[in-house]
Amino acid sequence: MSRKSKTRYSILVMLSIEPMSGYDMKQFTKEVISNFWSESYGQIYTTLKTLIEEGLVTGKEIEEGKKPYKTVYEITSKGSRVLGEWLCEPISRQVPRDELSLKFFVGPLIPLEVSLQHILAHKEQQKKQLDKLKKAINRMEEEVPEEVPHKAYWITGSRLGILVREARLKWCDEMESLIRGKISKSKN
Amino acid sequence: MSRKSKTRYSILVMLSIEPMSGYDMKQFTKEVISNFWSESYGQIYTTLKTLIEEGLVTGKEIEEGKKPYKTVYEITSKGSRVLGEWLCEPISRQVPRDELSLKFFVGPLIPLEVSLQHILAHKEQQKKQLDKLKKAINRMEEEVPEEVPHKAYWITGSRLGILVREARLKWCDEMESLIRGKISKSKN
DNA sequence: AACACCATGTAAGCTGTTACATGATTAA
DNA sequence: TTAATCATGTAACAGCTTACATGGTGTT
Numbered sequence: 001m002s003r004k005s006k007t008r009y010s011i012l013v014m015l016s017i018e019p020m021s022g023y024d025m026k027q028f029t030k031e032v033i034s035n036f037w038s039e040s041y042g043q044i045y046t047t048l049k050t051l052i053e054e055g056l057v058t059g060k061e062i063e064e065g066k067k068p069y070k071t072v073y074e075i076t077s078k079g080s081r082v083l084g085e086w087l088c089e090p091i092s093r094q095v096p097r098d099e100l101s102l103k104f105f106v107g108p109l110i111p112l113e114v115s116l117q118h119i120l121a122h123k124e125q126q127k128k129q130l131d132k133l134k135k136a137i138n139r140m141e142e143e144v145p146e147e148v149p150h151k152a153y154w155i156t157g158s159r160l161g162i163l164v165r166e167a168r169l170k171w172c173d174e175m176e177s178l179i180r181g182k183i184s185k186s187k188n
Numbered sequence: 189m190s191r192k193s194k195t196r197y198s199i200l201v202m203l204s205i206e207p208m209s210g211y212d213m214k215q216f217t218k219e220v221i222s223n224f225w226s227e228s229y230g231q232i233y234t235t236l237k238t239l240i241e242e243g244l245v246t247g248k249e250i251e252e253g254k255k256p257y258k259t260v261y262e263i264t265s266k267g268s269r270v271l272g273e274w275l276c277e278p279i280s281r282q283v284p285r286d287e288l289s290l291k292f293f294v295g296p297l298i299p300l301e302v303s304l305q306h307i308l309a310h311k312e313q314q315k316k317q318l319d320k321l322k323k324a325i326n327r328m329e330e331e332v333p334e335e336v337p338h339k340a341y342w343i344t345g346s347r348l349g350i351l352v353r354e355a356r357l358k359w360c361d362e363m364e365s366l367i368r369g370k371i372s373k374s375k376n
Numbered sequence: 377a378a379c380a381c382c383a384t385g386t387a388a389g390c391t392g393t394t395a396c397a398t399g400a401t402t403a404a
Numbered sequence: 405t406t407a408a409t410c411a412t413g414t415a416a417c418a419g420c421t422t423a424c425a426t427g428g429t430g431t432t
Contacts, residue, residue, distance in 0.1 A: 036289035101224035107341030153295030
């Protein structure tokens with residue numbers, strides 16, 4: 001049983017929303033789904049090539065005004081079928097690899113001041129993401145028309161990101177007080 | 189700037205807790221830190237070899253009674269130094285890749301009954317992990333003596349796992365009611 | 377006898393990132 | 405004219421999983 005690249009499916013997912021160029025897909029991952037997904041150019045362009053060979057997508061070269069030419073890809077009916085099948089398969093368990101947790105598993109080996117820095121940095125990062133997600137939800141609620149069938153899913157999807165980041169922020173607070181407690185003890 | 193294998197560091201982390209064989213490390217990841225980390229035999233044994241070449245760990249062959257011989261590895265002082273430096277580096281942002289979120293980003297393409305199955309399965313899985321984590325905390329609180337400097341960090345570390353899983357469970361509930369709402373609507 | 381567990385390791389091959397290379401257009 | 409953005413692509417290689425291979429021990 002060979003592992004299957006998830007990039008294949010992420011591309012099919014994006015193309016099921018609308019036709020895009022490879023560059024667009026990279027932008028899409030960075031701007032729209034960065035909350036839960038990412039892709040590199042290397043993966044996108046090479047995978048696109050194999051998807052064409054398999055007949056799951058087609059590409060059309062397009063010129064818009066004076067902009068550089070680009071190839072816009074579309075999902076084929078075969079592609080939709082393959083995507084549909086994958087969507088129905090059980091979600092495969094992802095291997096956990098949380099560097100933050102790994103480091104704090106040996107927390108006593110980290111100087112207290114550095115530990116505090118780690119936590120504060122993580123907090124900052126989570127807050128930024130939380131803020132971005134909340135804004136995204138507001139924008140969606142206002143701008144996406146009710147008829148768009150994806151709307152409810154997009155909003156609920158963002159909710160997952162929000163809940164998880166709130167959980168991590170709460171943990172940061174606990175961790176922060178643990179560390180501050182140790183710091184003040186060490187000064188006695 | 190070359191990406192650095194995190195396996196290197198996870199091994200150093202484990203050996204900083206206590207000397208272990210490669211097999212022990214695999215068990216350790218499966219039983220103790222599966223909450224936030226995983227390693228395969230392939231990675232462990234090959235990385236162990238390079239760690240020895242670099243002088244970060246040493247290996248001793250050991251025989252216990254009639255058991256098959258095994259090599260128990262220890263972290264060297266150089267290894268501890270390298271680990272210490274890594275622990276002080278900022279936590280590198282991990283690329284998000286959440287298959288569940290990706291699938292539900294195109295939720296309308298999934299039959300409602302299948303969506304429900306996905307959510308119920310995820311719920312079940314999170315509940316199991318939550319249960320395991322809570323038991324682990326209880327065990328630690330009872331069995332790990334207060335003097336062990338890691339104790340507070342281990343407990344707080346498990347708390348992160350708990351908070352995140354509770355968040356995901358809460359989200360599952362929201363998602364479940366969204367889907368059930370759509371199912372009952374579709375039956376009118 | 378069979379199965380589970382202890383114990384180690386290698387080879388193949390997929391997945392993915394990074395760095396590089398190219399070149400056009402547009403805004404400051 | 406310089407920088408940013410649009411746009412595509414490749415090559416090298418790091419990282420990791422999977423499957424395979426081997427063989428001992430202990431239990432049912």
